[in-house]
Amino acid sequence: MELDISPLAPAQFAELNPVAGVDLFTAPIGNGYKGRNNLLLAKLCEGTKVAGVFTTSKCASAPIDWCKAHIANGTARGLLVNAGNANAFVGQVGAETVEQTAQAAAAFIGCTPQDIFVSSTGVIGEPLDPAPMMDAIGQLTEDHLGDYEAAANAIRTTDTYAKGAGAVLDLDGVEINISGIAKGSGMIAPNMATMLAYVFTDAPVSAEVLDQLLKPANQSSFNAITVDSDTSTSDCCLLFATGQADIEPITDINDPRCALLAEALNAVLHDLALQIVCDGEGAQKLITVKVEGAVSDESADVIARSIANSPLVKTAVAGEDANWGRVVMAVGKAGEPADRDKLQIRFGDLLLTEQGRRSPHYKEEEASAYMQNDQIEIGVDLGLGDGTATIYTCDLTHGYISINGDYRS
Amino acid sequence: MELDISPLAPAQFAELNPVAGVDLFTAPIGNGYKGRNNLLLAKLCEGTKVAGVFTTSKCASAPIDWCKAHIANGTARGLLVNAGNANAFVGQVGAETVEQTAQAAAAFIGCTPQDIFVSSTGVIGEPLDPAPMMDAIGQLTEDHLGDYEAAANAIRTTDTYAKGAGAVLDLDGVEINISGIAKGSGMIAPNMATMLAYVFTDAPVSAEVLDQLLKPANQSSFNAITVDSDTSTSDCCLLFATGQADIEPITDINDPRCALLAEALNAVLHDLALQIVCDGEGAQKLITVKVEGAVSDESADVIARSIANSPLVKTAVAGEDANWGRVVMAVGKAGEPADRDKLQIRFGDLLLTEQGRRSPHYKEEEASAYMQNDQIEIGVDLGLGDGTATIYTCDLTHGYISINGDYRS
Known part of the structure; x- marks a missing residue:
C-alpha cells in the first residue's frame, strides 16, 4: 500500500549537524x-x-x-x-x-x-x-x-x-x-x-x-x-x-x-x-489539548488524554465540526474531579462554554471557521486548582480506517 | 442523514407482552x-x-x-x-x-x-x-x-x-x-x-x-x-x-x-x-472478548476493555484480518499482570498463540475464513489465575467515521 505524504509533514527534513563519534x-x-x-x-x-x-x-x-x-x-x-x-x-x-x-x-x-x-x-x-x-x-x-x-x-x-x-x-x-x-x-x-x-x-x-x-x-x-x-x-x-x-x-x-x-x-x-x-495514520489535523485548573497535574493528564483519545472528539475535528458537547462528554467520562458549572472550554482563543452552558459570546460561524485550521487547540479550564497538562494528538479520519482495516493480511 | 439499518439488526422487533399497570x-x-x-x-x-x-x-x-x-x-x-x-x-x-x-x-x-x-x-x-x-x-x-x-x-x-x-x-x-x-x-x-x-x-x-x-x-x-x-x-x-x-x-x-x-x-x-x-455506529460485526486466567475478575475486565476499545483491534476485525498481533499489543498495554510466554489467544475455537509465539497448529487460511463471520469471538487466556470477564463491542469501520466526522454541524 502506497501512502500519500501527510499534509502535516514539514517542508523538508531538518538540517542536522554531524555528531562527532x-x-x-x-x-x-x-x-x-x-x-x-x-x-x-x-x-x-x-x-x-x-x-x-x-x-x-x-x-x-x-x-x-x-x-x-x-x-x-x-x-x-x-x-x-x-x-x-x-x-x-x-x-x-x-x-x-x-x-x-x-x-x-x-x-x-x-x-x-x-x-x-x-x-x-x-x-x-x-x-x-x-x-x-x-x-x-x-x-x-x-x-x-x-x-x-x-x-x-x-x-x-x-x-x-x-x-x-x-x-x-x-x-x-x-x-x-x-x-x-x-x-x-x-x-x-x-x-x-x-x-x-x-x-x-x-x-x-x-x-x-x-x-x-x-x-x-x-x-x-x-x-x-x-x-x-x-x-x-x-x-x-x-x-x-x-x-x-x-x-x-x-x-x-x-x-x-x-x-x-x-x-x-x-x-x-x-x-x-x-x-x-x-504523521499519525490518516492525520489531517494536529490537535493540542491543553487542560488547566485541574486539582493536580495527574488529574489534568487523565482528562487531557480522555479528550485526546476520544473517537468522537477526533472525528468531530476531522469533520471540522465545532462540537464542544463531545469535549464536555470526554471531560465527564474521565472520572476525575470536575464541576460542570465551572468548566470553560476554548477552541483556540474562542470561549465556547462558561457557567455550565454555552457562552453568550459564542458565535457558531466563528467556531466553524476556526475548525478549518490544520492545527486545532482545545483548551479546558476546570476552575478547581492549579493542575495542568498538554497532550498532542491528530484527528480520526477515513485514512486511519483504510490503513488499518481495508485489507486482509 | 439517513442511515442504513445495521446488518446485525434482529429480523424483527421482539414480541413483548403488555405489562399490567x-x-x-x-x-x-x-x-x-x-x-x-x-x-x-x-x-x-x-x-x-x-x-x-x-x-x-x-x-x-x-x-x-x-x-x-x-x-x-x-x-x-x-x-x-x-x-x-x-x-x-x-x-x-x-x-x-x-x-x-x-x-x-x-x-x-x-x-x-x-x-x-x-x-x-x-x-x-x-x-x-x-x-x-x-x-x-x-x-x-x-x-x-x-x-x-x-x-x-x-x-x-x-x-x-x-x-x-x-x-x-x-x-x-x-x-x-x-x-x-x-x-x-x-x-x-x-x-x-x-x-x-x-x-x-x-x-x-x-x-x-x-x-x-x-x-x-x-x-x-x-x-x-x-x-x-x-x-x-x-x-x-x-x-x-x-x-x-x-x-x-x-x-x-x-x-x-x-x-x-x-x-x-x-x-x-x-x-x-x-x-x-x-447498532453501534457503523457496526458490521459483533465482537465478543472473553478473557480468562487473569489474576482477578477486575484485572480480566481491564484487559478485556483494552482489547475491545483498541482501534487497531476493531479495524482489524472490520478488515477481516486475523491480526492477533494487535491482541497481543492490547493485552500488553492494559497494564495488568500478564506473562507473554503464558498467553493463549483464540479467534473462535482456533488457537492462535501459545508459549509466547504463534501456535504450531495455526493455519492462516483457517483464521482468515473465521474472520468472515459476522460474529467474532476473541478469547484470551492469561494462564495466571481464575479471573474472567466478557465484554461486547463492534468493529470500527468507515461507517463510524462517516456518521461522526463527515459533516459540519
Whole structure:
C-alpha cells in the first residue's frame, strides 16, 4: 500500500549537524521492503554513554528485553535497528536473534555485544531471520556516515516522511550538537509498528545525568502524544552521548550546564514527538489539548488524554465540526474531579462554554471557521486548582480506517 | 442523514407482552425530528416501585440530576423521555425545563412531580424548550397504550432499529411479564446521544430488591458493552415494578423467587445490551472478548476493555484480518499482570498463540475464513489465575467515521 505524504509533514527534513563519534550505516535486508535500506547501524566511539526509556507493555519484544537488560551499564558502542519485522511474540527464538545480530554488530565495531542496543519494528509474530542482517552488517560501507536523513529513512515503516530534529548550543564556549531521528505513525500496526527515537550528542555526559535529562524530556514529548491510544510492544527512546566535545565532563544534574542541555534536549524531543503525531495514520489535523485548573497535574493528564483519545472528539475535528458537547462528554467520562458549572472550554482563543452552558459570546460561524485550521487547540479550564497538562494528538479520519482495516493480511 | 439499518439488526422487533399497570403514550414534539413521535410518556399505576442506574459522567445532564435526586424514594408514577435534545450542559435552565415538564406529566397522571422520571437524549448544549413537550403531554391520546415498539421508536436517535426484549416467567403459578426497551448507538453523538433502557414488570417487588436485582444485571449487560469507549452525559437504566401480578410481594433478595426473577431480568438486559452493540455506529460485526486466567475478575475486565476499545483491534476485525498481533499489543498495554510466554489467544475455537509465539497448529487460511463471520469471538487466556470477564463491542469501520466526522454541524 502506497501512502500519500501527510499534509502535516514539514517542508523538508531538518538540517542536522554531524555528531562527532557517531558513524551511520544503512543497508537493505528485505523483510518486505525491496530495494530499500531498512537496516541502520550507528557506530559509536569508545566512551559513549547511554540512557533509555522503553515501552511499558507487558508483552514487550525481544529487543526491548535485551536493551532493558543492558541499559543500566550506561555504556554503548552501537545501535542496530531493522524495519519490517518487530521480532515480537516469537518465543525464545526472538532472544536468540537479538543475540546473534548484536554479536555481528559487535564484531564489526570491535566491542562486546552488551554494548550494542537493538530495536526492531514491523510485523508481530513472524520469526526474524538473523542471516540477512548478519550478512548486511559484514558488507557495510562508509558511504553515508553522517547522513541522518538516510538513517531516519532506514527505520521508517508506515511513516510517510523521515523525521529528524536537532539543536546546537554553546557550553563553555564549545559548540555542542544534538541530532535526533524518530519513526512512528500508528502506535502499532500489522506490517509496521512502533515509536522509536534515537538522539545523539557529542557532549560528555555521564549515564546517570543522561537518564535524569531523558526522563522528564520524554514525559513532556513522546509520553504526551497519542495517535490511537494503542501502545506498541517495541517503543523505545535512546539518548547517546559520545563525549567528543572538548569540555569538562557533566556528571551532576545540578551542574548549571544541565539547564541549557535540558532545554535543547526538550526542544529536540518535542519536535520529534510532534512530527510523529503529524504523521499519525490518516492525520489531517494536529490537535493540542491543553487542560488547566485541574486539582493536580495527574488529574489534568487523565482528562487531557480522555479528550485526546476520544473517537468522537477526533472525528468531530476531522469533520471540522465545532462540537464542544463531545469535549464536555470526554471531560465527564474521565472520572476525575470536575464541576460542570465551572468548566470553560476554548477552541483556540474562542470561549465556547462558561457557567455550565454555552457562552453568550459564542458565535457558531466563528467556531466553524476556526475548525478549518490544520492545527486545532482545545483548551479546558476546570476552575478547581492549579493542575495542568498538554497532550498532542491528530484527528480520526477515513485514512486511519483504510490503513488499518481495508485489507486482509 | 439517513442511515442504513445495521446488518446485525434482529429480523424483527421482539414480541413483548403488555405489562399490567403500564400505559405507553407517544407524541411528536419536533426537535429536529419532523413528523415522528419523539416523546414517550409511560403512565405507571399507583404503587409502582423503581430502581435505577445512571451515568458516572461528572458532566451529567439535568434529567440525570433529577432522577438521581428522586430514585431513593423508590416510587414512580411516570417516565418521560424525549429524543432530539439531551438537555445537557445548558446551565440552570436545564433543571427548570426538567421541573416544568415533570409537572406537566404529573398533572396528566395525577401524582407529584417527584414520581416522574425524566430522560433526554440528543444534542448537547442547546436549551430544550419545555413548551412543545408540555403542549404534547396535554394532548396525549390512548391510541397505543401497550405498543412497546412504538415506545422504542419514540426514543431512537441515530439508532437504525427499535430495540426491545422481554421475558415471561412463572412465579407461584402466576404469569409474570418483563418487557423492556432501549436505545443507543454511539455512546454519545452530536444531534443524538446516549444509552437509555427502561424495563417494566408486573411483579410486586420492593424498591430495595429491585435495586439489588438491577445492579448485577446492569454490570453484566450495559456495563459490559462498548462501542467507542465514550460515555454519555445521559446514560440511564430504570427498572419499574407495577406490582399488578397477584402474588405475595417480594421484599427480600433472599426470597427464592428472586433467583428466577434475576435470571429473566439478566436475559432481558443482556439482549437489550447486545442489540445496542449491534447498532453501534457503523457496526458490521459483533465482537465478543472473553478473557480468562487473569489474576482477578477486575484485572480480566481491564484487559478485556483494552482489547475491545483498541482501534487497531476493531479495524482489524472490520478488515477481516486475523491480526492477533494487535491482541497481543492490547493485552500488553492494559497494564495488568500478564506473562507473554503464558498467553493463549483464540479467534473462535482456533488457537492462535501459545508459549509466547504463534501456535504450531495455526493455519492462516483457517483464521482468515473465521474472520468472515459476522460474529467474532476473541478469547484470551492469561494462564495466571481464575479471573474472567466478557465484554461486547463492534468493529470500527468507515461507517463510524462517516456518521461522526463527515459533516459540519
